[in-house]
Amino acid sequence: MxxxxxxxxxxxxxxxxxxxxxxxxxxxxxxxxxxxxxxxxxxxxxxxxxxxxxxxxxxxxxxxxxxxxxxxxxxxxxxxxxxxxxxxxxxxxxxxxxxxxxxxxxxxxxxxxxxxxxxxxxxxxxxxxxDSSKLWFLAGLFFAVISSVGVFNLGYMMMFKTATQDLYLASEYYYLHFQYNGFFIFSCIGFLLFSMKQAGSGISEKQNKLIFWLLFIGCVIGYGLSVLWMKMPVSIFAVIVVATIMQTIGAVLLFVFIKKNWTNLVLKWSAMHRFVLLYAGFAFAVKIALQLGSTIPALNQFAFGFRNVVIAYLHLVLLMCIATFLVNQILATHYFTITNKLLMGFKLLLLGIFLNELILGLMGVFSIKYISIPFANEMLLGVSVLMFASIFWIFLHLKSFKKS
Incomplete structure (x- = not known):
């Protein structure tokens, strides 16, 4: 193959x-x-x-x-x-x-x-x-498996017309949570740690397990953040808050590990590779901060009460964090010739994703006061065309230079 x-x-x-x-x-x-x-x-x-x-x-x-x-x-x-x-x-x-x-x-x-x-x-x-990354891939694939409960429940409700608003949303958020925050994020961390190991910056087993379990437990219990709009006992809410704090500590420790090895990565990785890590890392940091903030009831009601905020958050994780990181991983496999034209397409994609997130974020913030941004939908259409064109450009210039 x-x-x-x-x-x-x-x-x-x-x-x-x-x-x-x-x-x-x-x-x-x-x-x-x-x-x-x-x-x-x-x-x-x-x-x-x-x-x-x-x-x-x-x-x-x-x-x-x-x-x-x-x-x-x-x-x-x-x-x-x-x-x-x-x-x-x-x-x-x-x-x-x-x-x-x-x-x-x-x-x-x-x-x-x-x-x-x-x-x-x-x-x-x-x-x-x-290898230290093995643990992350096992967890990621495990989360992919358990996320299926949400899909099967959604499929059943849609087929037999038994859906209620609460059950539908709970099932949808269950699936999204364990795909986004579980399968996708854990797999990406696995790839990141392996890339760093190849660059001579391997993580110790003790540190790897500490970060892993903080994020793993935080992810499992963190589903509760997606359903805070449902009535729940104070004790369960307290457990969700503790798990969110654990996840935040895990993320901070991961950032500290990367920062500690940054000098070596400057020597081993290209400027573009490092920039994408900062770009995706920024999105991941914002995601972690928003999760922590959503434990405040008023902020949580705002987040789930406005569709633009939900869309902005989903795109932040899926596009700005995961998609950019994965495209960068594809380019880092050494299967393709990295040309200036290819990098130009990637830079335009990063710009398009940033502008998309900026407009969606502003729409979310202004929707608190029910203020609509003039020509927001026209701008989003223009940005989506830019992203499509840049991915097309990347695809055209993705040339193999050796067999895998």
């Missing part, structure tokens, strides 16, 4: 996600009656999760396993990657056509079952791996 091909295919899938984003933004302003906006949103989110992010994480984990222990048989994982992609494109077509119905639910189920089997295989092969 040529991993450079599958990584470039992941960027192509990111391009499809961006095209769906442009279409949704266009549809807010102009008529496009043959496409349903709700169906577009469902296709956009599901394909972003499985066709783009899950796929690239799977391929990068295979790359990691090959580097750590070349004796591990990767063929079974390669088959799962193909099945996951077939399921992703099935979901893309089915959700665009009719939203939630048997075909889209079948696609979702197959993709979820893939994550179960991938986790099972990785647990078995992890015995052959002695």
């Amino acid at each position: 040529q991993r450079s091909f599958w990584l470039k295919f992941s960027v192509f899938n990111f391009l499809i996600v961006a095209l769906l984003g442009v279409t949704m933004r266009y549809k807010i302003l102009y008529s496009m009656p043959f496409l349903d906006q709700k169906h577009l949103q469902e296709a956009h989110s599901h394909f972003a999760f499985y066709g783009w992010i899950t796929n690239v994480i799977y391929v990068l984990i295979l790359n990691y396993m090959h580097k750590i222990n070349a004796q591990i048989d990767l063929k079974k994982y390669e088959k799962l990657i193909v099945v996951n992609l077939i399921a992703s494109f099935t979901m893309l077509g089915a959700f665009l056509y009719g939203g939630y119905f048997w075909a889209s639910i079948a696609g979702s189920t197959v993709a979820l079952l893939c994550s179960f089997v991938f986790f099972f295989f990785f647990v078995r092969d992890a015995k052959k791996i002695q």
